[in-house]
Amino acid sequence: xxxxxxxxxxxxxxxxxxxxxxxxxxxxxxxxxxxxxxxxxxxxxxxxxxxxxxxxxxxxxxxxxxxxxxxxxxxxxxxxxxxxxxxxxxxxxxxxxxxxxxxxxxxxxxxxxxxxxxxxxxxxxxxxxxxxxxxxxxxxxxxxxxxxxxxxxxxxxxxxxxxxxxxxxxxxxxxxxxxxxxxxxxxxxxxxxxxxxxxxxxxxxxxxxxxxxxxxxxxxxxxxxxxxxxxxxxxxxxxxxxxxxxxxxxxxxxxxxxxxxxxxxxxxxxxxxxxxxxxxxxxxxxxxxxxxxxxxxxxxxxxxxxxxxxxxxxxxxxxxxxxxxxxxxxxxxxxxxxxxxxxxxxxxxxxxxxxxxxxxxxxxxxxxxxxxxxxxxxxxxxx
Amino acid sequence: xxxxxxxxxxxxxxxxxxxxxxxxxxxxxxxxxxxxxxxxxxxxxxxxxxxxxxxxxxxxxxxxxxxxxxxxxxxxxxxxxxxxxxxxxxxxxx
Numbered sequence: 001x002x003x004x005x006x007x008x009x010x011x012x013x014x015x016x017x018x019x020x021x022x023x024x025x026x027x028x029x030x031x032x033x034x035x036x037x038x039x040x041x042x043x044x045x046x047x048x049x050x051x052x053x054x055x056x057x058x059x060x061x062x063x064x065x066x067x068x069x070x071x072x073x074x075x076x077x078x079x080x081x082x083x084x085x086x087x088x089x090x091x092x093x094x095x096x097x098x099x100x101x102x103x104x105x106x107x108x109x110x111x112x113x114x115x116x117x118x119x120x121x122x123x124x125x126x127x128x129x130x131x132x133x134x135x136x137x138x139x140x141x142x143x144x145x146x147x148x149x150x151x152x153x154x155x156x157x158x159x160x161x162x163x164x165x166x167x168x169x170x171x172x173x174x175x176x177x178x179x180x181x182x183x184x185x186x187x188x189x190x191x192x193x194x195x196x197x198x199x200x201x202x203x204x205x206x207x208x209x210x211x212x213x214x215x216x217x218x219x220x221x222x223x224x225x226x227x228x229x230x231x232x233x234x235x236x237x238x239x240x241x242x243x244x245x246x247x248x249x250x251x252x253x254x255x256x257x258x259x260x261x262x263x264x265x266x267x268x269x270x271x272x273x274x275x276x277x278x279x280x281x282x283x284x285x286x287x288x289x290x291x292x293x294x295x296x297x298x299x300x301x302x303x304x305x306x307x308x309x310x311x312x313x314x315x316x317x318x319x320x321x322x323x324x325x326x327x328x329x330x331x332x333x334x335x336x337x338x339x340x341x342x343x344x345x346x347x348x349x350x351x352x353x354x355x356x357x358x359x360x361x362x363x364x365x366x367x368x369x370x371x372x373x374x375x376x377x378x379x380x381x382x383x
Numbered sequence: 384x385x386x387x388x389x390x391x392x393x394x395x396x397x398x399x400x401x402x403x404x405x406x407x408x409x410x411x412x413x414x415x416x417x418x419x420x421x422x423x424x425x426x427x428x429x430x431x432x433x434x435x436x437x438x439x440x441x442x443x444x445x446x447x448x449x450x451x452x453x454x455x456x457x458x459x460x461x462x463x464x465x466x467x468x469x470x471x472x473x474x475x476x477x
Contacts, residue, residue: 207431218427220403221456266401269433269457274384276397309427365427366420378426381401 006030008039012341024164031172035153047144054359062339075155083238084144133244204304231255247284311383398444405437
C-alpha cells in the first residue's frame with residue numbers, strides 16, 4: 001500500500017502500519033523531502049485541552065502516546081511536559097474554562113483551574129492589571145508542553161524505515177489510477193506505482209490530490225505564520241496563551257521565544273504571510289507581556305494549513321474504494337501526530353475507524369454531526 | 384497585499400475582510416427539490432485552487448462594498464477586482 005506525504009502524520013501512519021499491524025510492504029512517497037512541511041515549521045506544542053466529545057478522547061490518546069513516544073521509537077524527541085496555561089480575563093471566560101477542564105478530566109486528562117495568585121506565582125511577568133484584559137487566572141494542563149518537531153519526524157522515519165517501509169522523496173503524485181470506483185495505483189513524477197490501498201496525508205495539498213480522485217472537499221488552504229525572538233535567558237515556564245486575543249508563547253531550549261497567533265485569513269499556497277498579521281500578533285504579545293517590547297524578532301515564516309469547515313480533522317474512507325483521507329488539521333496538527341498516525345494506520349489496515357477517531361467522518365458536514373470547538377460555523381478563516 | 388478597489392483605488396489589506404470563494408455570492412435556490420444537497424455543497428465544499436482564485440472581500444474600511452477579487456493563491460498577486468453586485472437597480476445614478 002502507499003501513503004502519500006512524508007510529513008509528521010504520514011510518517012507516523014507508516015510507522016504504526018508496520019509496528020501495530022505488521023504491514024511493512026508500504027511505500028511512503030513525498031514530493032519534497034522528509035519532514036519538510038508543517039512538521040518542520042510548527043510551534044511544537046502538545047496538549048489535549050479540548051472540550052467536545054469526538055475530539056477530547058482522540059487528543060488525550062495522542063498526549064498519552066507522546067508520553068511514551070521516545071521509549072517507543074528509541075529517539076530523543078525532547079518531549080517536555082512543561083505545562084500549557086490558558087489565561088482567562090473575565091468571569092464568563094473562567095466559567096467556560098472550568099467547563100472545559102471538567103470535560104478534560106471526564107476523559108481522563110488532567111486540568112487545573114488556577115486563580116490569579118497561582119498564575120502570578122508561575123509567571124509574574126504577565127500584564128495582570130491591564131485596564132481592558134486583567135488576568136483573573138488560567139486553565140493549566142501540566143501534562144501538556146512541547147516536543148522537538150524535527151526529531152519527531154526523524155524518529156518516526158527511522159522507526160518506519162527499520163521495519164521495512166520505503167520512504168521515497170522527491171516523488172510527486174500527478175494522478176491517481178481509479179478503475180470501477182476503486183483506486184489501483186498512482187502516477188508520480190518518478191513513474192507509476194500499483195497499490196491496493198492508498199492513504200493521503202498531505203495537509204495543504206489535500207484539495208489537489210482530492211481533485212485527482214474527483215473529490216471536492218470541505219477544505220480551504222490558508223497560511224499561518226509563526227515567529228521566534230532572539231535568544232533570552234530562561235523566562236517563560238511553559239506554554240502560555242492569551243485569552244483576550246489569539247497569541248501563544250513558549251520558550252525553546254535555545255532561549256528564543258516561539259510564538260504565533262491567527263492565520264492570515266485568506267486562501268493561500270504561498271507559504272508566506274502578510275504584515276498585518278505580524279503586527280496583530282506582536283500587539284497581542286505586547287498586551288500580554290509588555291516586557292518583550294525591546295526584544296528583537298529573529299525570524300518569521302509561514303506554512304500551509306488545511307483548514308476544515310468546522311475546525312476539526314477528517315480521518316475517513318472516501319467515496320473511492322480503498323482511498324483513505326487524513327486531513328483538516330487546521331493549525332493544530334502537530335500535537336495530533338502520534339494519534340493521527342495510529343488511527344489512520346488502523347483505518348487503512350482494518351477498514352474500520354479507530355474508536356477515538358470515529359467522529360472524524362468526511363460525511364459529517366452533510367449529516368450535520370460537525371465538531372466545531374470554536375462555534376464559528378463553516379468559515380475556515382475564523383477557526 | 385493591496386487591493387485595487389473600483390471606487391477607492393489601491394488600498395491596504397487591513398481595510399478589507401475576507402469571506403471566501405466567489406461562488407458564495409450565488410446562493411442556491413431553497414425551493415429547488417435538491418436544496419439540501421446543494422446547500423451542503425454551497426456551505427461546505429470548495430475548489431480551493433492553487434493558482435487564480437475568484438474570491439469575496441468586503442471593503443469595510445472604505446466604500447463598504449463587496450468586491451470580487453481575482454488573486455493568485457500561489458503568489459498573492461492580485462489580477463483585478465470588480466464590484467460583486469452589479470444589478471441594474473444598484474448601478475443607477477440614484
